[in-house]
Amino acid sequence: xxxxxxxxxxxxxxxxxxxxxxxxxxxxxxxxxxxxxxxxxxxxxxxxxxxxxxxxxxxxxxxxxxxxxxxxxxxxxxxxxxxxxxxxxxxxxxxxxxxxxxxxxxxxxxxxxxxxxxxxxxxxxxxxxxxxxxxxxxxxxxxxxxxxxxxxxxxxxxxxxxxxxxxxxxxxxxxxxxxxxxxxxxxx
Numbered sequence: 001x002x003x004x005x006x007x008x009x010x011x012x013x014x015x016x017x018x019x020x021x022x023x024x025x026x027x028x029x030x031x032x033x034x035x036x037x038x039x040x041x042x043x044x045x046x047x048x049x050x051x052x053x054x055x056x057x058x059x060x061x062x063x064x065x066x067x068x069x070x071x072x073x074x075x076x077x078x079x080x081x082x083x084x085x086x087x088x089x090x091x092x093x094x095x096x097x098x099x100x101x102x103x104x105x106x107x108x109x110x111x112x113x114x115x116x117x118x119x120x121x122x123x124x125x126x127x128x129x130x131x132x133x134x135x136x137x138x139x140x141x142x143x144x145x146x147x148x149x150x151x152x153x154x155x156x157x158x159x160x161x162x163x164x165x166x167x168x169x170x171x172x173x174x175x176x177x178x179x180x181x182x183x184x185x186x187x188x
Contacts, residue, residue: 029071038086045084067102099136103127
């Protein structure tokens with residue numbers, strides 16, 4: 001990834017410009033060790049999948065690596081006891097991974113933000129999958145079927161009464177649709 005102060009453009013290795021919205025994330029990924037990203041992402045993914053712990057059972061013991069090609073990150077995970085966690089296996093052991101998913105930061109963000117269909121990203125080879133195809137497809141389908149619950153954290157953080165008020169405010173204001181539209185436009 002190249003960040004040029006003159007042209008105010010952040011360019012991925014493949015030459016496509018990275019939206020300005022993603023510059024801080026790209027710099028954070030480049031500047032902070034992968035172990036920190038693995039720990040944070042493990043917590044987020046485990047939290048999102050908490051209600052679907054049974055959905056992780058077929059992945060028990062599996063090792064997955066996510067490679068963000070334009071930032072140089074290799075994030076290693078293992079499913080153990082119904083949770084996604086960092087895999088302490090050394091980097092040299094990537095040949096022992098069940099699945100390696102790789103692509104550019106922009107495409108992973110599009111996948112996470114659900115602004116692009118996962119099938120489109122994989123069939124267009126913007127995200128690639130190596131290793132055990134059945135495991136890779138299970139992971140793709142698991143995330144494709146997820147509905148992100150933004151209300152749950154509000155209730156946990158603000159309590160029942162505060163969560164109800166905040167949810168009503170967000171729904172009345174239309175901010176959810178506005179934010180989704182902004183994200184979709186920014187990621188094009």
